[in-house]
Amino acid sequence: MKTRYIPRFPVKYRLKLVYLYFLLALAPAAGMCTVAVMTDGASALWTRCWGWYLLVFLAWQVLVHPHVVLNETRIEIINPFRTHMIDYAAIERIDAQSFLSVSHGHKKYQAWGAPMATQVMSERHRNIMRLIHKG
Numbered sequence: 001m002k003t004r005y006i007p008r009f010p011v012k013y014r015l016k017l018v019y020l021y022f023l024l025a026l027a028p029a030a031g032m033c034t035v036a037v038m039t040d041g042a043s044a045l046w047t048r049c050w051g052w053y054l055l056v057f058l059a060w061q062v063l064v065h066p067h068v069v070l071n072e073t074r075i076e077i078i079n080p081f082r083t084h085m086i087d088y089a090a091i092e093r094i095d096a097q098s099f100l101s102v103s104h105g106h107k108k109y110q111a112w113g114a115p116m117a118t119q120v121m122s123e124r125h126r127n128i129m130r131l132i133h134k135g
Contacts, residue, residue, distance in 0.1 A: 014067040014113050025059035028052075066113025068100065070132070075102060077111045084109045088132060 029052035036044035061080045069076040075091070077084040077100075086104055093103040100114035 009072045011070040018063045068111045068114045079112045
């Protein structure tokens with residue numbers, strides 16, 4: 001019998017709308033590069049579209065890449081340009097009132113890609129958070 005209370009690790013959390021936001025950043029970039037190719041030829045992909053490539057890369061890094069992974073022994077906070085791996089035993093405080101932040105030692109790590117508590121309070125989420133606090 002399958003239980004819905006014990007998670008299958010790793011559990012990955014990411015905001016649900018990030019792919020839509022990424023597409024909203026990608027659409028004008030693709031449109032402008034298409035216009036540049038139609039007016040100047042294929043060489044415009046290398047000469048006039050590099051700024052749009054940078055915009056798409058930054059949109060991916062800031063919107064889609066950040067997420068939180070819960071493993072059996074640690075939590076991984078993947079932010080746009082840094083990754084933090086914290087063992088559950090070392091966690092002193094988890095604050096999820098506005099954004100997820102994890103404190104251990106004298107440091108506090110904020111997760112960019114974690115859903116806010118007001119957005120996600122499903123039964124699965126509450127059960128996983130209970131497991132973290134017990135462990």
